[in-house]
Amino acid sequence: MNHNRIADNQFVQVTPFKTRRIVHTDKLMMAVWDFSDGPWSTPEPYHSHPHDQVVYLSEGGVDFFIEDESFRLGPGDMIAVPGNRPHTIRLLTPTVRLIDTWTPLREEFL
Amino acid sequence: MNHNRIADNQFVQVTPFKTRRIVHTDKLMMAVWDFSDGPWSTPEPYHSHPHDQVVYLSEGGVDFFIEDESFRLGPGDMIAVPGNRPHTIRLLTPTVRLIDTWTPLREEFL
Numbered sequence: 001m002n003h004n005r006i007a008d009n010q011f012v013q014v015t016p017f018k019t020r021r022i023v024h025t026d027k028l029m030m031a032v033w034d035f036s037d038g039p040w041s042t043p044e045p046y047h048s049h050p051h052d053q054v055v056y057l058s059e060g061g062v063d064f065f066i067e068d069e070s071f072r073l074g075p076g077d078m079i080a081v082p083g084n085r086p087h088t089i090r091l092l093t094p095t096v097r098l099i100d101t102w103t104p105l106r107e108e109f110l
Numbered sequence: 111m112n113h114n115r116i117a118d119n120q121f122v123q124v125t126p127f128k129t130r131r132i133v134h135t136d137k138l139m140m141a142v143w144d145f146s147d148g149p150w151s152t153p154e155p156y157h158s159h160p161h162d163q164v165v166y167l168s169e170g171g172v173d174f175f176i177e178d179e180s181f182r183l184g185p186g187d188m189i190a191v192p193g194n195r196p197h198t199i200r201l202l203t204p205t206v207r208l209i210d211t212w213t214p215l216r217e218e219f220l
Contacts, residue, residue: 023188025162028138028213030188032166052135056142056209058168078119078133078140099166103138103213 010110022109029105033098035060038091046086051102053081060096062089120220132219139215143208145170148201156196161212163191170206172199 010022017037023030043065055064057073064071064079066087071079081087089098120132127147133140153175165174167183174181174189176197181189191197199208 021188023164023190025164025190025192028162028164028190028211030164030166030190030211032186032188052138054133054135054138054140054211056140056166056168058166076142078131078142080133080135080138080140082135099209101138101140101164101211 020109024105024110027103027105029102029109031100031106031109032058033096033100035091035096035098036094038094038096040091043088043090046088048084048086049102049106050083051104051106052083053087053100053102055079055081055101056099058097058099060094061092062096062098063092064089130219134215134220137213137215139212139219141210141216141219142168143206143210145201145206145208146204148204148206150201153198153200156198158194158196159212159216160193161214161216162193163197163210163212165189165191165211166209168207168209170204171202172206172208173202174199 012020014020017035019034021032057075057077059075062073064073066081066085073079122130124130127145129144131142165188167185167187169185172183174183176191176195183189
């Protein structure tokens with residue numbers, strides 16, 4: 001039994017209410033985000049990046065915004081965000097776990 | 111409110127005990143696998159593909175095998191599988207939900 005790849009998780013306490021764990025290959029990155037300061041009255045500011053992204057909502061609820069569209073996500077929902085599309089979220093529940101995946105790697109997270 | 115991207119989930123009843131939902135961009139694919147026939151006494155046969163893969167275990171437990179290494183995964187664990195590395199799983203619990211992501215797309219799932 002070997003836990004190296006699991007222990008390779010790169011854990012970061014991003015804010016007092018937001019943590020990130022990262023695992024990746026050379027071309028593919030996954031992050032587990034845990035939020036604990038919901039619900040939010042307003043979304044985060046929009047952001048955009050050239051990386052393609054697909055999201056899985058593991059726990060809680062969010063409104064997911066892509067440009068002028070909005071999608072209400074619950075546990076088990078997925079959503080795809082092609083590169084260079086401005087997007088953001090608003091937490092609907094006290095805690096939320098989001099799984100983000102990107103290609104290529106988000107180098108700023110390494 | 112618009113649910114198009116969520117409704118784009120491509121649901122397949124793969125076997126009576128295994129379902130798949132897929133969402134993807136042009137370069138990135140995510141699948142939610144739900145298994146209901148665990149635990150298994152033996153792993154599935156190994157398989158391999160050139161696509162990079164990262165896995166998130168959402169519910170249940172599995173042993174994840176990559177070549178001659180084995181990793182025991184529980185809820186919240188991730189594991190990375192570079193392309194062309196033979197890998198397989200063995201279910202440890204009656205039900206399991208695995209989130210698989212790949213780049214490039216697994217065209218055979220479209």
